[in-house]
Amino acid sequence: xxxxxxxxxxxxxxxxxxxxxxxxxxxxxxxxxxxxxxxxxxxxxxxxxxxxxxxxxxxxxxxxxxxxxxxxxxxxxxxxxxxxxxxxxxxxxxxxxxxxxxxxxxxxxxxxxxxxxxxxxxxxxxxxxxxxxxxxxxxxxxxxxxxxxxxxxxxxxxxxxxxxxxxxxxxxxxxxxxxxxxxxxxxxxxxxxxxxxxxxxxxxxxxxxxxxxxxxxxxxxxxxxxxxxxxxxxxxxxxxxxxxxxxxxxxxxxxxxxxxxxxxxxxxxxxxxxxxxxxxxxxxxxxxxxxxxxxxxxxxxxxxxxxxxxxxxxxxxxxxxxxxxxxxxxxxxxxxxxxxxxxxxxxxxxxxxxxxxxxxxxxxxxxxxxxxxxxxxxxxxxxxxxxxxxxxxxxxxxxxxxx
Amino acid sequence: xxxxxxxxxxxxxxxxxxxxxxxxxxxxxxxxxxxxxxxxxxxxxxxxxxxxxxxxxxxxxxxxxxxxxxxxxxxxxxxxxxxxxxxxxxxxxxxxxxxxxxxxxxxxxxxxxxxxxxxxxxxxxxxxxxxxxxxxxxxxxxxxxxxxxxxxxxxxxxxxxxxxxxxxxxxxxxxxxxxxxx
Numbered sequence: 001x002x003x004x005x006x007x008x009x010x011x012x013x014x015x016x017x018x019x020x021x022x023x024x025x026x027x028x029x030x031x032x033x034x035x036x037x038x039x040x041x042x043x044x045x046x047x048x049x050x051x052x053x054x055x056x057x058x059x060x061x062x063x064x065x066x067x068x069x070x071x072x073x074x075x076x077x078x079x080x081x082x083x084x085x086x087x088x089x090x091x092x093x094x095x096x097x098x099x100x101x102x103x104x105x106x107x108x109x110x111x112x113x114x115x116x117x118x119x120x121x122x123x124x125x126x127x128x129x130x131x132x133x134x135x136x137x138x139x140x141x142x143x144x145x146x147x148x149x150x151x152x153x154x155x156x157x158x159x160x161x162x163x164x165x166x167x168x169x170x171x172x173x174x175x176x177x178x179x180x181x182x183x184x185x186x187x188x189x190x191x192x193x194x195x196x197x198x199x200x201x202x203x204x205x206x207x208x209x210x211x212x213x214x215x216x217x218x219x220x221x222x223x224x225x226x227x228x229x230x231x232x233x234x235x236x237x238x239x240x241x242x243x244x245x246x247x248x249x250x251x252x253x254x255x256x257x258x259x260x261x262x263x264x265x266x267x268x269x270x271x272x273x274x275x276x277x278x279x280x281x282x283x284x285x286x287x288x289x290x291x292x293x294x295x296x297x298x299x300x301x302x303x304x305x306x307x308x309x310x311x312x313x314x315x316x317x318x319x320x321x322x323x324x325x326x327x328x329x330x331x332x333x334x335x336x337x338x339x340x341x342x343x344x345x346x347x348x349x350x351x352x353x354x355x356x357x358x359x360x361x362x363x364x365x366x367x368x369x370x371x372x373x374x375x376x377x378x379x380x381x382x383x384x385x386x387x388x389x390x391x392x393x394x395x396x397x398x399x400x401x402x403x
Numbered sequence: 404x405x406x407x408x409x410x411x412x413x414x415x416x417x418x419x420x421x422x423x424x425x426x427x428x429x430x431x432x433x434x435x436x437x438x439x440x441x442x443x444x445x446x447x448x449x450x451x452x453x454x455x456x457x458x459x460x461x462x463x464x465x466x467x468x469x470x471x472x473x474x475x476x477x478x479x480x481x482x483x484x485x486x487x488x489x490x491x492x493x494x495x496x497x498x499x500x501x502x503x504x505x506x507x508x509x510x511x512x513x514x515x516x517x518x519x520x521x522x523x524x525x526x527x528x529x530x531x532x533x534x535x536x537x538x539x540x541x542x543x544x545x546x547x548x549x550x551x552x553x554x555x556x557x558x559x560x561x562x563x564x565x566x567x568x569x570x571x572x573x574x575x576x577x578x579x580x581x582x583x584x585x
Binding site for chain 2: 240
């Protein structure tokens with residue numbers, strides 16, 4: 001039987017054992033850290049995870065490819081669309097199909113919009129943890145506006161499940177471009193406000209400058225990607241490494257900082273938001289009418305209206321959706337690692353297919369799971385107050401961490 | 404900026420084939436990387452070579468996971484495979500090492516001394532597959548509870564579990580907790 005007293009067996013005279021989390025406001029969900037502190041100095045830490053373990057990988061082996069998309073919503077629940085798009089792209093790479101142009105443009109726009117939503121919440125929450133309350137209200141307002149658009153596009157705010165293998169669930173609403181343009185303008189204003197309030201702010205800078213430094217070598221050894229890696233000088237971005245969707249047609253920069261401290265991680269996210277706004281603006285100009293689904297009804301779900309309207313589509317829908325030996329999508333018998341640049345880094349999918357309608361194995365390389373372990377190393381010898389600053393800049397999402 | 408350079412694949416293949424010789428069980432070309440198949444005991448040697456050979460320099464850890472081939476339609480050398488994915492920032496290519504581990508004695512050397520990122524991922528594979536990594540500094544469960552029995556991602560482990568869900572101790576607000584707990 002679990003007992004907290006049993007964990008503290010060897011107690012050093014001069015140190016105090018402290019427990020933070022799993023339900024602590026600054027622990028972002030369900031993280032737990034056991035610490036040994038000497039005064040305000042942290043001597044030793046141990047991270048404990050697994051409180052939100054849901055068994056997505058085991059469940060995935062018993063779900064069809066399209067059913068698994070609903071589970072991907074629950075991974076990084078700050079940016080569910082990124083996960084939907086990543087998994088759909090991984091399946092399409094396995095099947096060897098390329099989605100139509102309009103679908104690629106829509107996916108690019110939505111991936112960048114979810115990056116904006118994810119980063120804005122991370123920036124707001126991080127500064128709130130450090131005592132600045134107004135900024136989370138500013139960023140939350142922006143995120144709400146984005147979520148309103150996600151709701152208009154996908155029908156839900158959080159559990160979007162918008163993509164399908166080989167396309168999308170449905171097309172964009174009519175006023176999409178107008179609504180998004182209005183949001184981007186106010187978003188730019190908010191980014192400007194964030195810069196003005198924090199870049200010269202002594203109270204903020206004292207808490208983050210030179211705190212929690214990750215070197216480029218450390219980042220490579222731990223496999224840290226995304227904004228955290230780029231804050232440490234690791235210039236690795238999958239949108240540039242091997243451009244997917246329409247990223248090779250768009251002009252954007254990838255911000256890279258050298259210091260690797262908490263402030264750099266904050267700055268990288270702000271700069272990335274600016275680039276995402278640029279990307280969405282460019283991609284919206286490329287929106288042209290056209291089909292949104294790959295035209296092969298043996299592998300892609302037919303349009304909902306034609307499923308209800310004509311016999312052939314209904315048969316194909318039935319064959320793809322209903323359980324059965326020869327039903328569903330049948331990828332070749334092989335395995336494949338594919339990855340996309342999610343807001344937190346490289347979101348990888350190692351899919352092993354046995355030729356049946358369910359994946360044989362889905363490995364989710366969650367960015368949070370790979371980015372999180374370095375925390376204990378950064379906390380060795382740090383001050384207790386640094387914990388919230390460093391952890392806030394990591395943007396650890398428990399859904400993706402524990403899977 | 405690190406960019407993908409498909410021309411460097413040939414360099415990697417030549418170097419790996421020269422180094423491993425007979426010990427390389429096979430090689431497979433994937434969409435944007437090559438997969439090298441080896442036996443479990445050779446995996447660390449190959450990964451160390453990939454990392455430390457100056458002309459390859461696979462210095463970045465990407466992923467470590469495992470697959471249970473118990474019910475796979477195509478026969479595999481062994482039941483389990485541990486899959487390592489690495490990136491070479493200098494060459495701009497990824498490489499994957501697939502190490503086969505037998506059912507009866509699922510053990511292979513740990514690579515935590517080469518890549519710090521392998522620490523948690525190896526614990527995860529131990530937790531979910533029961534594959535032991537020799538030389539790991541702290542090999543214990545990470546996602547499942549400490550007192551959990553079995554390894555849930557194995558193919559012979561049922562989806563609904565073995566009744567663990569009902570066996571967790573449950574405290575209600577009205578019950579008095581035993582002294583010294585919680």
